[in-house]
Each structure stands twice: as structure tokens, then as C-alpha cells.
Amino acid sequence: MDALEDPVLAQPVGLCCLKGSIHSGEPAGKIVQIGGVDTYVATPDKTTSNGHVLLFFPDAFGLHINNFLTMDAFAACGYLTLGVDYFAGSWKNKHMSSTDRVAAKWARDVEAEYGPNGEVKFVCAGHCWGARFVCGQLSKDGFCKAGAIAHPSFMNESHVIGIDAPILFSVPVTDSLFMPEQRRRAVEIMTEGKKKYNMQIFSNVAHGFASRAFLSDPYEKWAKEQSFKSFVQWFDFWLSVS
Template identity: 25%
Template sequence: MSCPDCFRGAQHNHTEPKGTIETIHGIKTYVAGGSDPSRSKSTIIYLPDAFSLKLVNNKVLADEYATQTGCKVYIPDVIRNGGGVLTKIYTIFLILPEAVPFMLFGKPENVYPQILDYARAVKKDLPAGGKLGVAGFCWGAWPSTKLCAETATPGGSERLIDAQFNGHPSYIVNTPDMVVDAIKKFKVPYSVAVAEEDMQFNKAEAEKMEARLRDDIGVSGGEQGYIYEFRIYKGCKHGFCVRAPLGKTKKEHDSENEDGYHGSLKQAVEWWNKYLN
């Protein structure tokens, strides 16, 4: 399975990243926001697509989350740091982008233990009253979903994640039980931005997932207290939450994916402000 829309998207040059690169719990991490704890005590872990910190768009989007929520946002470079083969053949992405199977670059479960340890360490560092959110895109949507069923400490009972958002997810279409468990186990608010024309998790798959959830745990916002949403972005393709072309000329303009980019940004920010702040 390949992910050509990840490669066709644009690099965003409308602004420069405002965050810093730091080593957090042993992992190279992009850090956005968090300078004003009076606005928010919460932190969001941003699990990116396979381009990770190599793609400026991920940093720019993290900056937007930080600015609009007041939360601190971390992008841990877990793909480069722990992915092994990812580092060695990253240049192939640049040489033969549409010929390289996305799966070649490592399934997320290969580095999931490292992601879990990182998230637990970040949770432990939160100030009193702080909450932990997680965002995942493409590759990152699988670990962001799985983290929702984890405890804050090994063998503990407190949930690790307080709210989850993912955009144009990969892999989760093959693991519907994991999505059910992510919502059911600790009632973590779970939000997804879905590209209508995604080659994997598209409108049809999202509708099937919602039907499964209604059967297994009931409707969102019902008596059982489960909260979930799958918003479909008409005409959008995989990668739209991060790589949609912005501000192009009329001839080049991709209004559906650009509108989807702004819509999914608003969706995520509203989710964070409701459940983390």
C-alpha cells in the first residue's frame, strides 16, 4: 500500500516555525507554546506522518495548536529516532516518492513501546490540573488511538490520555477493535477528521466505524458517556490536514483541500479547548 497523496501535498511557507528543538525524555522533540501557564496547564503530544520534523508543515500546525489553545505541544521525532530503516532510506522519499510503498517505512507498532514510555513521562511531568492530549496524522493516528486505552503508569488505573484527535488516519481501518477499545476503556473523547476520498480511511470506512461504535457502545453523548466524532471533509484527499496547498493562484487553487485544512484545524482546536482546558 502506498501513500501518494502524502507526497503530492504542499510545503507550507506562509510562516516560519516559532518553536524550539529540545531533548525531552531522551527524544528529539519540537516544542511549541507553553510559555504562559496561566492560559493552559495541558500538553498535546503530536504524532506526525512519516515525514516527522523533516516537514515544516508539522511544526507550523503544532504552533497553531499552541497559539489557539495555550497548550504546550510536543512533536517527538519517534520515527527518525526509533524507526531504524526510516533513517537509512529517507532519501528514497525524495528520489522516488510515488514508487515507494508507505509500509516500507515501518509500522507504528515497531516504535510504539517508545511512544508509550514518552507519553507516560510527559503525563508525569504535568502540573497539577494539567491534562494530556494526543494528536495523530496518517502514521501517527495508530499510536494516538492505541494510547487512549493505556494507563498513566504501568499497572495503574488512571487513564493516560484525556482527549484524542487524529486526521487522515492510516492503519486504524485494519484495527477496528482498537478504535472501540480506545473509546470504551476510559471514555476518552475521540475525534477524527476524515478525507472523503482517502484511499484507506474514507467516508465509507468512517461510516462503518461509526455504525460499529453505535452497536458496541452506543451513540456519542448518550447515557453511557462515550464521546466520539468522525467529520467527513467533502472532496478532500489523504494528507489534507497537514499538506493541503494554501494560498495558491486561482489556476492552482485546491479549494476543497484548503478548506478542509482550515476546517480540521478548527475541529482540533475546539476539541482541545473543550476537553483539555
């Protein structure tokens, strides 16, 4: 499908994807190799584990402190959380062409390693760069029961058309990469396709708020935390009825 047949909904990564606050904290997880790809693994406590696995597709910062802490937070909510380093330690100029291939293979390797008996349920989350990979895992060819994305980039209509499992969007009211007209078109596609979806829209935050909010700003901190809570509640609900 060429560009004329597959209009862009969320624009490619721009400078806004590199702005925001660097958070502080000590990551609790570890990096292992899955299918030859560095993978951050955040493991829930045995008393809180729900037995499910969350695939995390990070923003343009890749495996970075902010994303480590987010994955640790998902683990604290009971999910064994796995994050992929599709940039191989670098950023888009070097690895743009390979991230789709790496992400797809990595997801299959994760499924083979963590869910071979079919008892484990999978969900997926993605910020910015990771949004389209979440869409892919929610297609008929994917294996995730539900997904959630925040401030997407590099997302075309075909990514949304192909969604076949519940999806949550968490977005700013004004985002230069996902403008209101494209947001309305995404809603139109999902509504016409009778897809299970929800979209939460936050005012007074920018692209990247869910991963790089300025925590010194009370409202930005609240919006980031609310977005995260919505992801977890979305996953918990759909897994409870699947």
C-alpha cells in the same frame, strides 16, 4: 489478535501520504530530548496559555516544517504542544518496527515530566501515521482526556474498540486508505460501544489535507483550517467538562 480477528480500518501508508504541498514559515518552537527522543516543543505565550499539554503524533513526514507550523498553531491556541520524532530522522522503511515502542515510551516520559502532580490535563492529536497512537492514548491505559485524528492510516478495529475517551475524526469523503465502508464500520464500532465521538467529512480534498493542503487552493486551505479549528474546539470543550 491476528489479521482475521482484527480487520483493518485504515490501510498502511501509501504514496498518497507523500503527496501534497510543503508549507513555508519559520518554526517558533525548539527541539529537545525527552526520554532520549527528539521532541519538538511549541510553547504558548504566558498570556494565552491554558495550562494544558497536547501530544502531537505526526504524519509520515515526521518532524517536518508543515508539522512544526501546525504545532506552533496549537501553541498559539494555548496548548503546550509536544511532537515526537518516532522516525529518528528517517522514514518508515528503517523505523516501522520501532515507532509503536518509541511512541508509547515517549508518551509515558512526557506524562512523567509534565504532569507528575496530576494537575495538568493532556490531549492528543495525530495525522495519518499518528492516528493509532492517539487511539492508544485514549484507551483505559492512556492518560489523555480527549483526542483528534485526521486521515488515519495503519488503524485496525482493535484501535477503535479500545478507545475510552472522546475522539474526533476529520477525514476526506474519499480516501484510498480509509474507504467509506471502513469509515462506516468505525462509526458502527463507536456507536455500539457508546463512545463519545464526532466525525467530520470533507468533500473535494484528499488524504493528507489536514497537514499538506495546497494553500493556494481556497477550498483546500479552508478545509485544513476548519479541521484544525475543530481539533481545538474539541479539546477545549472536553477539558472544560473533565
